[in-house]
Amino acid sequence: MKRILASTALVLLSESAAMAGSPVRYNEPPAPSQLPTYPVGEQLRERGRNDDVTGSIGARSYRGRTYAPIVSKDGYVPSRPVAPPPSWTGFYVGATLGTGWAKFRFSDKWSNFDGVGMFGASVGATAGFDYQFSPSIVAGIAVDGNVNSTAAKANSSGETTFREAASWALRGRLGTLTSDDTLVYVTAGVSEVFTSLSLPNNAPGGGGARYVGGVFGAGVETRLTSNLYGRVEYLHGVYGKRSFHGGLYDARPDTGVARVGLIFRPSESDGRDTPFAPTGARTPLLRESWTGAHIGAHGGVAWGSTKLSDSNGSADGVGGAGGSGGVLLGYDYQYGRSVFGVEIDGSVGGAKSTASGALPLFSTSAQITYDWDYSIRARAGHLFGDTLLFGTAGWTQTYGRLTTAGLFGISASHAFTGVQLGGGMETMLTEHVGARLEYLHSFYDKYAAVLGSAIDARPTTGKARAAVLYKF
Numbered sequence: 001m002k003r004i005l006a007s008t009a010l011v012l013l014s015e016s017a018a019m020a021g022s023p024v025r026y027n028e029p030p031a032p033s034q035l036p037t038y039p040v041g042e043q044l045r046e047r048g049r050n051d052d053v054t055g056s057i058g059a060r061s062y063r064g065r066t067y068a069p070i071v072s073k074d075g076y077v078p079s080r081p082v083a084p085p086p087s088w089t090g091f092y093v094g095a096t097l098g099t100g101w102a103k104f105r106f107s108d109k110w111s112n113f114d115g116v117g118m119f120g121a122s123v124g125a126t127a128g129f130d131y132q133f134s135p136s137i138v139a140g141i142a143v144d145g146n147v148n149s150t151a152a153k154a155n156s157s158g159e160t161t162f163r164e165a166a167s168w169a170l171r172g173r174l175g176t177l178t179s180d181d182t183l184v185y186v187t188a189g190v191s192e193v194f195t196s197l198s199l200p201n202n203a204p205g206g207g208g209a210r211y212v213g214g215v216f217g218a219g220v221e222t223r224l225t226s227n228l229y230g231r232v233e234y235l236h237g238v239y240g241k242r243s244f245h246g247g248l249y250d251a252r253p254d255t256g257v258a259r260v261g262l263i264f265r266p267s268e269s270d271g272r273d274t275p276f277a278p279t280g281a282r283t284p285l286l287r288e289s290w291t292g293a294h295i296g297a298h299g300g301v302a303w304g305s306t307k308l309s310d311s312n313g314s315a316d317g318v319g320g321a322g323g324s325g326g327v328l329l330g331y332d333y334q335y336g337r338s339v340f341g342v343e344i345d346g347s348v349g350g351a352k353s354t355a356s357g358a359l360p361l362f363s364t365s366a367q368i369t370y371d372w373d374y375s376i377r378a379r380a381g382h383l384f385g386d387t388l389l390f391g392t393a394g395w396t397q398t399y400g401r402l403t404t405a406g407l408f409g410i411s412a413s414h415a416f417t418g419v420q421l422g423g424g425m426e427t428m429l430t431e432h433v434g435a436r437l438e439y440l441h442s443f444y445d446k447y448a449a450v451l452g453s454a455i456d457a458r459p460t461t462g463k464a465r466a467a468v469l470y471k472f
Contacts, residue, residue, distance in 0.1 A: 088132040088183065090267040094231070096124045098259020099441060100150045101303045101462060102164045102193075103321045103353075105241075108249040115353025115368070116162065117305035117319010119460060120150030122257045128173075136177045138185070144169045146257070152305070152317025160199055162317070164255065165208075167193040169215045169235070179286075181223035182387045182427050184435060191215035191237050193255060211253055213239030218466065220425040220437050221263065222387040230389055231261035232425040232437050234464040236301065254321060256303060258439035258464040260423070286386050286428045290334040293472050296436070299325035300465025304351025304370055306400075310454045318368065320353030324463055330379075332471075337383045339390070346374040350398070351461060366404040370461060373398035375420045375440070386428040396420040396442050400459060402450070412451050416459055418444035426469070436467040 100122035105114040128142030150164040168191065175185025196208045219233025234256065241252035305319035330343030350370035357364050373396060381390025401413045424438025439462065446458040 088130045088138045088177075090265055091127070091129050092229075092263050092265045093127045094125070094229075094261045094263035096122070096126055096144070096146070096231075096259045096261040098122050098257050099439065099462060100146075100148050100164070100255065100257040101305070101319075102150050102253050102255045103303065103319055104162070105252045106249055111355070111357040113355045115320050115355060116152055116317050117303065117321075117351075117353065118150045118152040118162070118164065118317055119303075119305055119462065120148055120164070122146050122148045122150070122259060124259075126261065126263075137174075138177065138183055139172070139174050141170075141172050142187075144171070150255075152319070154315045154317070155313045161197070163196050163198075164253070165194050165196050167191060167237070167255070169237075171215065173219075175221075178427050178429055178435075179386050181385050183221045184219075184427065185221070186216075186218050187233070187235070188214070188216040191239075193237060193239060193253065195253070209242055209244075209251070211239035211242060213237055218437065220387070220427060220435075222384050222389070222425065222427070224384055227265055229263040229265060230384075230425070231263055232259075232389075232423075233261070234258045234300075234437065234439070256301060256321075256464065258462070286431050287471070290332045290339050290383070290388070290471070293331045294329075294434075294469045296328045296467045296469035297326070298328060298345065298347075298436075298465045298467035299323070300463055302347075302350040302370070302461060302463045304353070304459055304461040306353075306368060306457055306459045309456050309458075318353055320351040320368065322350055322352045322369075324349045324465065328467065328469075334383075338380070339383060339388055340378075340380050342376070342378050343392070343394075344374070344376045346372070347463070348372045350463075364405065366402070369401050369403075370398050370459070371401060373442070373461075375442075377420060377422075381426075388426045389423075390426065391421075391423040392438075392440070393419070393421050396444075398442065398444065398459070398461065400447070400457075410451065414447045414457075416444035416447065418442050428471075432471050434469045434471060436469060437465075438467070439464050 098121075099119065101117065101119045103114075104116040105112070106116065107113070124144055124146035126142055126144045128140050130138050130140035132138050145168045147166050148164050152162045154160045169189055171187045171189030173185045173187035175183045177183055191213060193211050194208060195211070215235050215237045217233055217235035219231055221229050221231040224230050237255040239253050239255070241250045243250050301321060302324040303319065303321045305317060307314060307316040308318060309315075324347045326345060326347035328343055328345035330341055332339050332341035348371065350373065352367060352369045354367040355365065375394055375396035377392045377394030379390050379392035381388045395417070396419070397415055397417045399413065399415050401411075403411045420440055420442045422438055422440035424436055426434055426436040428434045442461045444459045444461070446456050448456050450457050
């Protein structure tokens with residue numbers, strides 16, 4: 001017995017000597033890793049995502065790169081995993097609100113008028129289903145219904161109103177996730193628009209018409225709260241022509257809508273009920289702060305409608321559309337999760353309306369174009385992770401030009417000044433590169449006594465555009 005006790009004592013003494021200076025701790029952290037550490041500041045954000053009392057995480061992969069473990073001050077690694085990111089797979093419903101416009105082209109055997117333009121509001125509902133194929137790819141299908149106040153009006157002996165009353169669309173969409181909570185996507189499908197024409201005193205010739213065509217566009221969607229997502233998108237419709245009055249003339253519309261949406265996703269089974277980190281971000285933020293200067297390039301679609309009036313009446317609906325592109329420069333300041341800034345931008349190209357006629361002895365043509373514009377605007381918004389939802393307002397100027405050719409050829413131009421309002425959504429793709437989708441609406445002053453006549457002109461324009469930016 002004495003031999004057994006002596007042997008046991010010797011074994012215990014030898015083990016104690018071997019481990020001298022190395023106290024045993026539960027959940028001992030691993031040896032220092034050769035993996036890169038998280039970007040500056042991400043340790044605190046990641047600790048906020050984990051509910052372990054130590055507030056630390058182990059090694060993990062983020063956006064294709066593996067980072068070293070984050071260890072708390074007392075040397076422990078977490079015993080619980082980081083909450084999983086949300087899945088975009090599931091059904092959703094939502095409501096939309098935006099600005100709509102339309103341009104109609106009328107033609108007969110003698111003439112062509114590509115320039116009945118109209119602006120108005122668009123209110124609608126949407127429903128759809130998305131499926132997340134991979135960590136970064138989402139595809140889905142959606143159906144929309146909209147009620148529109150988009151209209152052109154003429155007043156002389158009575159009011160004549162041409163209206164885009166309603167529309168619906170069935171669309172597919174495909175997008176990429178710039179973060180767990182933000183989707184950038186393109187969309188395309190089939191659409192139908194309903195129009196109505198009302199004449200003074202219920203004169204014959206009024207009524208409704210339907211047009212079927214294609215619709216395409218792009219958008220950005222981001223998570224706001226547990227179940228609610230915000231969406232900003234632009235949709236452009238191109239439709240076939242219809243003949244009226246036994247084929248005497250044809251009509252063909254183009255339409256556009258820039259709108260915001262509030263989307264409800266009912267599923268909570270995929271981790272969306274996990275609280276946000278203190279910063280509001282689910283994944284490590286790509287950018288520490290939005291404070292600083294930025295430059296960028298933008299391009300999109302411009303629409304315009306000019307109201308002509310004199311002492312006898314008015315015609316609010318001489319409009320057109322066209323491409324627009326340019327550059328921008330700005331500076332932002334971040335305060336908490338809010339961002340304030342100022343921006344200046346310039347564009348070339350814009351809305352154009354044309355008219356032409358051919359008679360046996362001569363032909364004529366005319367066009368109204370807005371060739372360039374620039375604006376100086378302030379903006380303010382709120383950050384949801386790496387995505388900024390913002391509004392903007394400021395001062396703008398555009399250059400309008402009227403030219404005619406034929407029997408009485410003339411040319412005139414005028415610089416219109418006015419107020420510009422808008423909004424959009426901007427998201428970071430990398431630490432310095434961002435993408436933006438926005439809409440800008442401009443109200444300009446009146447050009448009195450055009451060419452010495454009794455006619456006054458007042459334009460309204462809108463631009464839906466995408467931009468790529470570099471933030472210093």
